[in-house]
Amino acid sequence: MNKQPTDIHGKAYNRNLLVLVLIIGSFCTVLNGTLLSTALPSIMRSFNISTATAEWLSTAFLLVNGVMIPISAWLINRFGSRKMYLSAMSIFFIGTVIAAIAGIVIILAFFLIKDVLPTKKEKIDVWSVTTSTLGFGSLLYGFSEAGNKGWTNPEILGFIGFGIIFVILFGIRQLKMDDPFLDITVFKHFEFSLAAALSGITNLAMVGIEMVLPLYIQNLRGVSAFHSGLMLLPGALMIGIMSPIIGRLFDKYGARKMAITGMTLLTIGTIPFVFLTEQSSYTMIIILYAIRMVGVALVMMNVTTSGMNSLPLNKISHGTAVNNTFRQVLSSIGTAILVSVLTTTTNNNMPGKSLLHALPLEYKTRAISATLDGFHASFAMSILFSLIALVLAFFLKKGNRAREHQEKVDG
Template sequence: MHAQPVDVHGKPYNRTIMIVLILVATFAGVLMQTSLGTAIPTLMDAFDINLATAQQATTWFLLANGIMIPVSAYFTSRIPTKWLYLIAFGLLWAGMAITAFTPEQHDMWWMFLSGRVLAALGVGISMPLMQVVMVNIFPAEQRGVAMGLGGLVVGMAPAIGPTLSGWILDKNHVILGLTISDSWRSIFYLPMAVLAIVFILSFFFMKDVLYTHDVKLDVLSLIYSIIGFGSFLLGFTNVGSDGWGDVKTVIAPIVIGIIFIAIFIVRQLHLTDPFLNVRVFMNKQFTITTIAVMMAMMAMMGVEMMLPTYLQNIHNLSALTSGLILLPGALMMGIMSPIAGMAYDKVGARRLALVGFGLLAIGTVPFMFLTADTPIHFITALYTARMFGVAMVMMPLTASAMSALPAAEANHATASNNTARQLASAVVVALLTSITQNIITNNKPSDALRTANPLSYGAKMIDASMDGFQVSFFIGFLFAAIGLVIALFLRKGKIIADETTDEMTKEN
């Protein structure tokens, strides 16, 4: 029987209730990343804005979230766990409320975006903090299960977001006796209610489980981090709309971001108490595992990002229907994440990564040959199989990365791992969007054909679109194949870092 867990003050606490509160609240927050995807047309009508402006609802959320993740390591080291979670939950709830109650006026769009940024700051704290807490409150032999539970949040919430919002916008619903209207505001009401309950309960059940120390804030590191990561992510975010040739909005921000990130890294290496300890990458196992996580993320996004567009543009499906088609895959990842975590505790990450990347690569091959007539149920089955592979890779690799370092370094390791994942997502989204759009543009029929022969124009336009989608899916396959090769360099068995030294032990 395991001993009663105690917090940093030596007082016992209920670990189960605390974990449930963390998972539920973080799920509600991560849900906000993608929940407005299917609401973009509704927002365009409500605020009288164009598509590019409406997309800022997601863009600015991801930007603020990406900037906050590197900063989270400092907050975790400085602020007691209970109060840091209360701050994160408070920011998230306040951001949701500001967004939900923004007046539907063109000149009030700034208020909507302000709420999105505020919510993103909360998620940027709570998501990496969740992983640090999991590493510290579970013993090393149960760390896989802990990270698997975290996978329910990291994996399922973004995938369910579009489906949930599409369902809400489809028609009125009655939940627990309350009528949820089909307004875009309703997307925020349910998460706000859940988060309010969690916030109140956190005063009683959230405990200080991470040791803090009086670390001085290095203002220059904070400035370099915000400018570097913010500018880099902004440049890649603009690629989809402006293309790679735009110096002002794409190339310049990316170059500026790289320069400031380099300056940031050099400064961290010379600080006695760094803002973000990039020395964690000197641990070979952590670095290899983090690169493998990036490949898994890019392979997953290679299909996940383009598939809804394929379903809507080629099969003429609604946003809700396309979201429902992908829902089994999201559920599969949610089911398999804890199971993969338990498997990691027994066999380590290498075997699971080889199997997962293998399934991911094999499951991606058929997507390279999709046509306009491919049956929907076949696409659902393929996508579900891919998400099975992603679950076999993502959580075991994340647990392995965290286990490769002592628990005392978990806050820096988590921030570094999540930052790398965020950068990988931004790069692959920009890469695939630009490549797909360029192929479609170069292969689409002439405008003259639209007037002369509309049917032929439509058929050729579908062919041009399919060429773009197929190349995008092929790139997703390449990332899975690269991940498979990288997995060969992972150490066999389960890796557990010595808590008193930098050495690692290996089980199995």
């Protein structure tokens, strides 16, 4: 007979409703990212800025996450998951353009979100905050600006080098502390480390294409931002549709089979993008993007759960913070790489300006071809990321990784 779960105060709560609120909140953030990606081409035209500059709108989100996530473990331990979730969704409510949807979540969270992990009074370590902020902030800034200034630019190399130094200092500090600000010893657990890598690369593949594809749809095909958003909407909806199903599939088949299946779908769904033309079917693009998002859903949630299940309960908050930090940093780096490849390939293949005056039609044809080359190269890089993750998926442990099952075995 299953015992009803209780929070840290000993009060019973409905686990399914709590999870439902988390799913709705996650869907809102995914939808918000899709809306921003869809608006980027219009923003570029309105402000006459480059792709790499427009990328900063997405990078700003990743930058704040990269700086704040290492602090989240301390915040959760200090104030509790309920207060943290309510605060986060309240801020999201104020700042997002889909505030109305985000407000459905705050009301539900007030009644249904409970503190399930014990809190403890801890002093915040100023040196840890300083090194993590400078380290991750500099790294994300350097990789993001590389698309504008080039990977060999002294300023870019300086920021990346500066970031690496402070991330190392941050890591050393954590290893020396009796009660670390962010417990990076979770990486000693192979299953967690592998899951973090898989989750990061998968998120990278999702965010990168989420930004590049609207550029193709709007800039090259001339589709409006509204219709471009509608084309990507089914893919975003697949995350919400798959969420209730994935848990059951995970319990039945385990993370390994789910991750291999998901990465295979992600790879197969990306390959046709390398061959996009001016006349590629919109229906094909919609279906392929939706297939990719199904693959993302199958991998992201399952491998994250698998990784967390390999950790002791007292390491969960730190594992969550480490996993999210790693994922955001990889996403920023990957997006910067995709945009840099797109920009560099396009510029290198672009015809000279002299041809524009002599043979304008020929110039237009070659310019379109150069732009397509840029998109093809960027999509090819995304396939490479997907293949790397697919290989890593085969190293996950076989079988069911549900924590309840593990506790019975360990007991």
